[in-house]
Amino acid sequence: MRPERAVILVTGGSRGIGAATAQALAADGWAVALTYRTNSDAAAQVVSLIEAEGGAAAALMLDVTDPDSADAVLEQASKALDGPVLGLINNAGVRADDLAVSLDDDAWDSVLETNLTGAFRLTRSALRGMIRARYGRVVNIASVVGPRANAGQANYAAAKAGLIGFTKTAAVEVARRGVTINAVAPGFVRTDMTDGVLDDAVLAAIPARRAGEPQEVAACVSFLASDAAAYVTGSTLFVDGGMSA
Ligand SMILES: NC(=O)c1ccc[n+]([C@@H]2O[C@H](COP(=O)([O-])OP(=O)(O)OC[C@H]3O[C@@H](n4cnc5c(N)ncnc54)[C@H](OP(=O)(O)O)[C@@H]3O)[C@@H](O)[C@H]2O)c1
Numbered sequence: 001m002r003p004e005r006a007v008i009l010v011t012g013g014s015r016g017i018g019a020a021t022a023q024a025l026a027a028d029g030w031a032v033a034l035t036y037r038t039n040s041d042a043a044a045q046v047v048s049l050i051e052a053e054g055g056a057a058a059a060l061m062l063d064v065t066d067p068d069s070a071d072a073v074l075e076q077a078s079k080a081l082d083g084p085v086l087g088l089i090n091n092a093g094v095r096a097d098d099l100a101v102s103l104d105d106d107a108w109d110s111v112l113e114t115n116l117t118g119a120f121r122l123t124r125s126a127l128r129g130m131i132r133a134r135y136g137r138v139v140n141i142a143s144v145v146g147p148r149a150n151a152g153q154a155n156y157a158a159a160k161a162g163l164i165g166f167t168k169t170a171a172v173e174v175a176r177r178g179v180t181i182n183a184v185a186p187g188f189v190r191t192d193m194t195d196g197v198l199d200d201a202v203l204a205a206i207p208a209r210r211a212g213e214p215q216e217v218a219a220c221v222s223f224l225a226s227d228a229a230a231y232v233t234g235s236t237l238f239v240d241g242g243m244s245a
Contacts, residue, residue: 001227002029003135008087008225009077010034011064011122014043016191017141018091020214022046024222026055030087033077035062037092056081064092064118065110070125086133087225088126090119090163091141095193100154108155115159120166123181127174136179137225140167141217144187144240160185164236171234180233182224186217187240208241 008025012018013034022034023046032050036043036059043059050057058080062073074085093115096107119140130136145153146160164183171181188194188202189212198211217239223229224237238244 003084003086003133005031005081005083006086006135007031007033007077007081007083008089008137009074009085009122009126010089010091011062011118012037012092013046014039014059016193017186017189017214017217018089019046020218021089021091021221022057023050023053023055024215024218025087025089025225026050026057027053028222028226030225031056031081031083033058033060033073033081033085035060035073035092037061037063062092064122065113067121070121074122074125074129084129084133085126086130086135087137088122089139089141089221089225090122092118093141093193095153095156097152097156099152103155111155112159112162115156116162116166119163123166123170127170127179130179131174131177134178136174136177137229138170138179138181139221139224140164140181140183141221142167142183142185142236144185144238144243147185147236148244167236168234175233178230180224180229182229182232182234183236184217184220184224185236185238185240185244186212187238187243188212189214189217189239206241206243207245210241212239212241
């Protein structure tokens with residue numbers, strides 16, 4: 001059972017999937033620390049929405065590419081919400097698309113640092129407290145891209161496939177400690193990240209013939225973070241309208 005006053009950290013909680021996930025987890029009874037990199041106003045608005053529903057939330061600044069940020073943000077989250085951090089949603093992500101033949105080192109490094117290395121560092125730091133508590137929930141937001149090819153996204157695909165591999169191995173390392181680590185792999189979801197991408201050709205290639213909504217991803221994260229999912233670990237849940245089928 002989730003201990004009382006448990007805090008969950010949602011990276012990139014200011015917008016899109018992260019904002020919807022922060023709200024869903026608060027409704028589930030988690031105290032939610034949501035992070036933003038630049039968008040403090042948007043993050044404050046998500047906190048207000050959660051508080052208006054009777055939930056507990058705090059907004060914290062975090063750049064997941066800063067190697068020294070992981071321990072500090074976990075400590076800030078615990079202090080701000082007065083509880084142990086026993087949940088982590090690695091959601092912060094970026095894309096910088098180009099064909100592999102012309103992809104430059106900056107586009108490769110920034111996408112790998114944000115989407116993969118950032119998630120690794122935070123998970124490493126958070127696991128220490130979770131193992132001590134013998135309770136923890138980590139959910140990594142991967143993508144259908146990685147398991148599936150998508151021309152123009154070799155860096156993003158490498159990061160997300162890496163995140164799924166990391167999820168599986170880290171999960172088996174901590175499974176007997178009451179800590180689960182899973183991935184959620186969305187297809188095309190209507191957020192700023194897909195602004196200008198969701199044209200008729202893209203939608204026609206999705207078996208469900210529509211994009212997903214951030215709340216549909218949040219519902220899956222909510223399940224994996226719940227006590228009901230205690231026996232689910234190392235798995236990847238695709239939320240993609242059938243794209244990976
Ligand atoms: N949308 C899709 O179709 C889709 C599909 C598959 C997977 N995903 C994955 O789902 C996750 C969320 O995507 P989204 O569509 O909701 O994206 P989004 O609307 O572009 O939001 C991205 C979030 O990540 C934060 N962020 C970006 N760089 C960061 C950094 N270096 N450190 C900390 N935070 C950072 C942003 O903070 P600021 O607001 O402060 O900039 C923002 O909160 C990502 O991992 C993405 O790869 C999305």
